[in-house]
Amino acid sequence: MPSPSAPWTKNRRMAVMLLGVTALFFGFGFALVPLYDVFCELTGLNGRTSAATNVITTQTAGDTHRVVAVEFTSTVMPGLTWAITPQTARLEVHPGELHHVSYRVRNLSDKPVVAQAVPSVSPGLAAASFEKLECFCFSQQALDPGETRELPLAFTVKPGIDKDVQTITLAYAFFKLDDAKASPAAEIP
Amino acid sequence: MNTTTISDTASHHDEHDAPTGIARWLASTNHKDIGTLYLWFSLFMFFFAGALAMLVRAELFQPGLQLFQPEVFNQLTTMHGLIMIFGAIMPALVGFANWQIPLMIGAPDMAFPRLNNWSFWLLPAAGILLIATFFVPGGAISGGWTMYPPLYIQGGMAYDISILAIHILGISSIMGAINIITTILNMRAPGMTLMKMPLFVWTWLITAFLLVAVMPVLAAAITMLLTDRHFGTHFFNAAGGGDPVMFQHIFWFFGHPEVYIMILPAFGIISTTIPAFARKPLFGYASMVYAVASIAFLSFIVWAHHMFTTGMPVGGQLFFMYTTMLIAIPTGVKVFNWVATLWRGSITFETPMLFSIAFVCLFTIGGFSGLVLALVPVDIQLQDTYYVVAHFHYVLFSGSAMAIMAGVYYWLPKWSGRMYNETLGKLHFWLTAIAFNITFFPMHFLGLAGMPRRIPDYALQFADFNMISSIGGFMLGVSQLLFLYNVVQCIRRGTPAADKPWEGADTLEWTLSSPPPYHSFVTPPHIK
Numbered sequence: 244m245p246s247p248s249a250p251w252t253k254n255r256r257m258a259v260m261l262l263g264v265t266a267l268f269f270g271f272g273f274a275l276v277p278l279y280d281v282f283c284e285l286t287g288l289n290g291r292t293s294a295a296t297n298v299i300t301t302q303t304a305g306d307t308h309r310v311v312a313v314e315f316t317s318t319v320m321p322g323l324t325w326a327i328t329p330q331t332a333r334l335e336v337h338p339g340e341l342h343h344v345s346y347r348v349r350n351l352s353d354k355p356v357v358a359q360a361v362p363s364v365s366p367g368l369a370a371a372s373f374e375k376l377e378c379f380c381f382s383q384q385a386l387d388p389g390e391t392r393e394l395p396l397a398f399t400v401k402p403g404i405d406k407d408v409q410t411i412t413l414a415y416a417f418f419k420l421d422d423a424k425a426s427p428a429a430e431i432p
Numbered sequence: 433m434n435t436t437t438i439s440d441t442a443s444h445h446d447e448h449d450a451p452t453g454i455a456r457w458l459a460s461t462n463h464k465d466i467g468t469l470y471l472w473f474s475l476f477m478f479f480f481a482g483a484l485a486m487l488v489r490a491e492l493f494q495p496g497l498q499l500f501q502p503e504v505f506n507q508l509t510t511m512h513g514l515i516m517i518f519g520a521i522m523p524a525l526v527g528f529a530n531w532q533i534p535l536m537i538g539a540p541d542m543a544f545p546r547l548n549n550w551s552f553w554l555l556p557a558a559g560i561l562l563i564a565t566f567f568v569p570g571g572a573i574s575g576g577w578t579m580y581p582p583l584y585i586q587g588g589m590a591y592d593i594s595i596l597a598i599h600i601l602g603i604s605s606i607m608g609a610i611n612i613i614t615t616i617l618n619m620r621a622p623g624m625t626l627m628k629m630p631l632f633v634w635t636w637l638i639t640a641f642l643l644v645a646v647m648p649v650l651a652a653a654i655t656m657l658l659t660d661r662h663f664g665t666h667f668f669n670a671a672g673g674g675d676p677v678m679f680q681h682i683f684w685f686f687g688h689p690e691v692y693i694m695i696l697p698a699f700g701i702i703s704t705t706i707p708a709f710a711r712k713p714l715f716g717y718a719s720m721v722y723a724v725a726s727i728a729f730l731s732f733i734v735w736a737h738h739m740f741t742t743g744m745p746v747g748g749q750l751f752f753m754y755t756t757m758l759i760a761i762p763t764g765v766k767v768f769n770w771v772a773t774l775w776r777g778s779i780t781f782e783t784p785m786l787f788s789i790a791f792v793c794l795f796t797i798g799g800f801s802g803l804v805l806a807l808v809p810v811d812i813q814l815q816d817t818y819y820v821v822a823h824f825h826y827v828l829f830s831g832s833a834m835a836i837m838a839g840v841y842y843w844l845p846k847w848s849g850r851m852y853n854e855t856l857g858k859l860h861f862w863l864t865a866i867a868f869n870i871t872f873f874p875m876h877f878l879g880l881a882g883m884p885r886r887i888p889d890y891a892l893q894f895a896d897f898n899m900i901s902s903i904g905g906f907m908l909g910v911s912q913l914l915f916l917y918n919v920v921q922c923i924r925r926g927t928p929a930a931d932k933p934w935e936g937a938d939t940l941e942w943t944l945s946s947p948p949p950y951h952s953f954v955t956p957p958h959i960k
C-alpha cells in the first residue's frame with residue numbers, strides 16, 4: 244500500500260524512466276537490422292557481395308602469379324519448379340581478369356514463373372573481393388512455361404584478395420516470387 | 433519486532449484488507465501472495481515440461497522410432513526447452529524476488545503492488561496458450577526453442593500463438609523487472625545502504641536490469657518473425673533480401689544475457705544459504721557484488737559464441753572466444769568465495785545446504801564444459817551435439833533448478849510457518865543429485881562421440897549411453913514427486929517452525945514471525 248505522497252511519485256518517475264529504457268532497447272532490436280547490414284556491406288562478412296558495380300575496373304592484365312579457383316553452384320528453393328545448371332562448374336582465374344560464365348535455367352512447370360536468384364560467396368572473407376560486373380541476380384527472371392534461358396554472369400576477382408583464399412564458391416539460391424511480389428522494383432544486392 | 437505466533441492454518445491474518453477465498457488470489461496485491469502464486473505456477477510448469485522430457489527420454493531409450501514420429505519428437509524437445517526457461521525457471525526466480533526482496537530490505541511491499549498482480553496473471557494466460565498449441569492443426573512449434581528462421585517463418589498456426597505467448601511472457605518479465613528495480617532502489621529501510629544489501633537482493637537488482645535491456649530485444653526479434661510471416665517483410669527471408677543469420681545475431685544478443693538472468697538470482701540464493709549453514713559471513717561480499725556486475729556486463733559482448741559455425745571470419749571468432757573465456761574470471765571469483773566461506777565453518781548438512789554444495793560442484797562442471805565450448809576449434813566439432821545438451825543442463829538444472837530447490841527448502845519454514853520433513857528432503861536431494869548425474873554425465877560422452885541433438889533416432893553405437901541416460905532421466909523425474917509431496921505435506925501438517933529455524937541465518941526476514949504477518953515492516957526496521 245504505497246502512501247500517496249512523496250515515495251509514490253518517486254517510484255512513478257523511476258518506472259517511467261525504466262519504461263523508456265525498455266522502449267529504447269525495443270527500438271535497438273530493430274536498429275540491429277540496418278546496423279548489421281551496413282556492417283556486412285562494409286566488411287563483406289557473411290558472404291555479402293557488393294551490389295552492381297557500374298564502373299568496369301579496367302584491369303589490363305591479371306596477376307598471373309596467382310591462381311584462384313572459382314566454383315559455381317545453385318539451389319532451387321522449395322516451391323520453384325525450375326531446373327538450374329551452371330554451365331561452368333569450376334574455373335581457375337588470375338585475380339584481375341574479367342570472366343564470363345552462364346547458368347542454364349528451364350521452367351519445368353506449365354505456368355509462367357518469376358524467380359529471383361540470391362547470391363552468396365564463401366568463404367565470407369573473399370566476398371568483398373568478388374566483383375560481379377553483370378549478373379542475372381540483379382533483376383527478376385520471368386520464364387514462360389517450358390522456356391529455357393541462358394543467364395549470363397561476368398565477374399572478376401580483385402587482385403587484393405586475401406592470400407589464404409584458394410577457392411571461392413559462388414552459390415545462388417533461386418526463390419520463386421509470389422505474383423504480388425514479382426513487381427517492378429525488387430532491389431536485391 | 434513483530435513476533436506474534438500464528439497458531440494454525442495458512443498465513444491468514446484477519447486484518448483489514450486481506451480478502452479471502454479465490455478473490456484473495458485473483459486480486460491480490462500482496463507481495464507474499466503473489467510470490468506464492470509465482471512459485472506454484474512455476475512448479476506446475478516444471479512438472480509439465482518435465483513430463484515432456486520424460487517422453488523425449490522414452491523415445492531415446494532405444495535406437496529406432498518407437499513412440500513418436502520425428503515431427504512430434506521435435507515438438508517435445510522444443511516445448512520442453514521453451515517452457516522450462518520461460519515457464520519454470522524464470523517465474524520461480526521472480527517468485528523468490530517477490531517473497532524475499534521486500535522482507536530482506538525491510539520494505540512493506542513491492543513498489544507497484546497492482547502492477548505486480550498483472551505481471552503474475554499474464555503468466556497463466558501465456559502458459560495456457562503455449563500448452564494449447566499441442567492441439568492446433570500441425571501441432572506445437574518444433575523448430576527448437578531458439579526460434580530460428582526459416583523454420584519459424586514457414587511453420588503453422590502454433591508459431592503465431594507461441595510468438596504471442598512469448599510476447600506476453602516478455603511483458604510480464606519487464607513489468608516485474610521494473611517493479612523490482614524500483615523497490616530495491618527506492619524502498620530500502622533506513623540504514624540499508626546498497627553495499628549492506630543481502631547478496632540475493634543485489635543479484636536480483638542486476639538481473640532486473642538485464643531483463644529490461646534484453647527482453648525488448650527478444651520482443652523485437654519475434655515481432656520481425658511475425659511480420660515476415662504475415663505482412664510481407666523480409667527481415668530474415670533470403671528471397672526478399674533478408675538474412676536468416678541476422679536473426680541469430682539478434683536472438684543471441686538476448687539469449688546470452690538470458691542465461692545469466694536464469695543463473696544470477698541462483699547465485700544470490702546460494703550466497704545466502706552457504707553462509708547460513710557454514711555459520712560464517714559470506715567471504716568477499718564486495719567482490720561478489722563486483723563479480724555479478726561484471727558477469728552482467730560481459731554477457732552483452734559474447735553472443736556470437738553460439739554462432740561459430742555460421743561462417744564468421746577468424747577475427748570475429750577470436751573476439752567472441754576471448755570475451756567468453758573472460759567470463760570465467762568473475763565466475764571463478766564467486767566459486768572461490770563460496771568455497772572460502774565454507775573453509776573452517778561450522779557446517780551442518782540440512783537439505784538446503786546439501787543442494788547448495790551440489791550446486792557449487794555441479795555448476796562448476798557446467799562452467800568448465802562451457803569453457804570447452806568457448807574454444808572455436810572445439811566448438812566447431814561440438815556445435816549441436818549432446819555435449820552442448822550436457823553443458824546447459826549442468827548449468828540450468830544443477831545450477832538454476834537445484835539452487836531454486838535449495839531456496840525453497842531454506843525459506844519454506846519462513847513462508848509457511850512449518851517445517852518440512854528433513855528425512856524426505858535429504859532423500860529427495862540424494863535421489864536428485866544421483867539421478868541428475870546418471871542422466872546428464874553420459875551426454876558428454878555422446879556429444880564427444882558425435883551424437884547430434886534434436887534427433888529422435890540415432891546410430892547404434894550411441895545406444896548404451898542413451899539407455900543409461902534415459903534410466904537416470906526417469907529416476908530424476910520420479911524423484912521430483914517427492915519434492916511436491918514434501919512441500920504439500922509441510923504446508924498442510926508440518927510441525928510449526930521457529931521464527932529463525934536456521935542458527936546461522938542473519939538476514940532481516942528471520943526477525944519476523946514464521947509465517948510473517950500479512951503486512952510486514954509497515955514501520956521500517958532500522959539497520960545499524
Ligand SMILES: [Cu+2]
Binds near residue numbers: 687734738
Ligand atoms: Cu551464450
